[in-house]
Amino acid sequence: MKAIRVAEAGGPEVMRWEEVPTPAPQEGEALVSIEAAGVNFIDVYFRTGQYQSPLPFTVGMEGAGTVAAVGAGVRDLSPGDRVGSVNFAGSYAQFATARADRLVKIPDAVSTHQAAAALLQGMTAHYLTHATYRLKAGDFCLVHAGAGGVGLLLCQMSRRIGARVIATAGGPDKERLAREAGAEETIDYRAKNVAEEVRRITGGKGVKVVYDSVGRDTFEGSLDSLSLRGTLALFGQSSGKVAPVDPQILNTKGSLFLTRPSLAHYVAAKEELAQRSGDVLGWIAAGELSIRIFREIPMEQAEEAHRLLEGRKTTGKLLLTSQAAAGGAVPAAG
Numbered sequence: 001m002k003a004i005r006v007a008e009a010g011g012p013e014v015m016r017w018e019e020v021p022t023p024a025p026q027e028g029e030a031l032v033s034i035e036a037a038g039v040n041f042i043d044v045y046f047r048t049g050q051y052q053s054p055l056p057f058t059v060g061m062e063g064a065g066t067v068a069a070v071g072a073g074v075r076d077l078s079p080g081d082r083v084g085s086v087n088f089a090g091s092y093a094q095f096a097t098a099r100a101d102r103l104v105k106i107p108d109a110v111s112t113h114q115a116a117a118a119l120l121q122g123m124t125a126h127y128l129t130h131a132t133y134r135l136k137a138g139d140f141c142l143v144h145a146g147a148g149g150v151g152l153l154l155c156q157m158s159r160r161i162g163a164r165v166i167a168t169a170g171g172p173d174k175e176r177l178a179r180e181a182g183a184e185e186t187i188d189y190r191a192k193n194v195a196e197e198v199r200r201i202t203g204g205k206g207v208k209v210v211y212d213s214v215g216r217d218t219f220e221g222s223l224d225s226l227s228l229r230g231t232l233a234l235f236g237q238s239s240g241k242v243a244p245v246d247p248q249i250l251n252t253k254g255s256l257f258l259t260r261p262s263l264a265h266y267v268a269a270k271e272e273l274a275q276r277s278g279d280v281l282g283w284i285a286a287g288e289l290s291i292r293i294f295r296e297i298p299m300e301q302a303e304e305a306h307r308l309l310e311g312r313k314t315t316g317k318l319l320l321t322s323q324a325a326a327g328g329a330v331p332a333a334g
């Protein structure tokens with residue numbers, strides 16, 4: 001089979017479409033013929049070496065496709081089942097393995113591509129709005145990068161709860177998308193002071209929670225946008241790592257809470273994975289959550305996908321599609 005491999009950390013050009021042995025599913029695992037892989041910022045962090053992985057490695061965690069084979073002890077899955085996961089050992093590949101208990105079955109009303117596009121960013125928006133800070137109707141929240149993959153879903157899920165969403169976005173087209181997804185106010189954070197705008201919109205009070213995936217460039221403004229005892233959920237670093245902070249700052253700015261959450265810790269329990277994925281896929285099936293697939297790109301062009309994502313050129317989800325999958329035969333495991 002072929003896969004996108006990284007032999008040394010670096011720019012998008014270090015990703016190579018190479019022939020590799022098809023993995024064999026071990027005990028408790030399934031081998032999945034990948035139809036579409038989701039592109040996520042975490043893939044960039046691993047590629048650049050910001051997050052460490054033993055080299056060489058196959059890029060990607062998220063994907064969806066059809067079960068091709070199962071390892072010993074797997075009873076809940078059979079070849080032919082449509083499944084998705086955020087825990088593939090390299091999803092930018094024609095075939096990938098995952099632990100069977102980390103795979104979710106895709107409902108009939110949801111396409112395989114929708115599932116590949118929704119699982120990671122959807123469950124992230126879910127835990128942030130339902131668990132990290134449990135939003136209530138009427139709460140003001142601030143969503144950074146509101147037209148991004150996670151951002152558009154945060155806007156929709158916050159609105160669904162009845163919260164009042166202020167979103168930041170880089171430019172008028174992205175602001176329009178965030179408004180369509182449920183933001184009642186938007187701020188072009190390249191042109192305006194976010195904290196000042198938030199104070200104006202909230203009558204001086206600030207927001208209960210900031211969902212900040214941008215990191216270095218937004219961190220200070222996020223703290224300054226919070227109400228007393230507000231929560232900063234710093235869940236990403238698209239603009240770079242935040243410098244170390246003195247905890248005393250949380251006191252002086254109003255007894256604030258700061259958390260740096262990760263999806264892995266909010267779906268660690270099997271029941272939690274089932275609940276969050278069930279909600280996300282169920283809302284898509286019911287037409288209550290819309291997944292914006294920005295572009296589908298052939299998997300061998302992963303380099304182009306990363307350039308778009310890092311270059312702030314995307315709105316919504318980027319998918320990498322694989323030719324081998326649709327009904328493809330399982331090659332001999334090597």
Ligand code: NDP
Nearest residue numbers: 041145148149150169170213235236237238239262263312
């Ligand atoms: P996005 O679609 O949000 O893309 C990133 C966006 O961030 C850009 O489009 C851009 O929007 C904004 N941005 C601001 N500054 C920069 C910069 N210097 N370089 C690049 N982009 C910038 O990506 P995802 O939805 O895939 O991920 C969003 C973030 O969420 C990432 O930081 C990711 O690591 C994090 N994440 C965290 C998870 C967790 O559990 N902790 C899980 C999933 C994602 P604009 O032009 O509007 O500024």
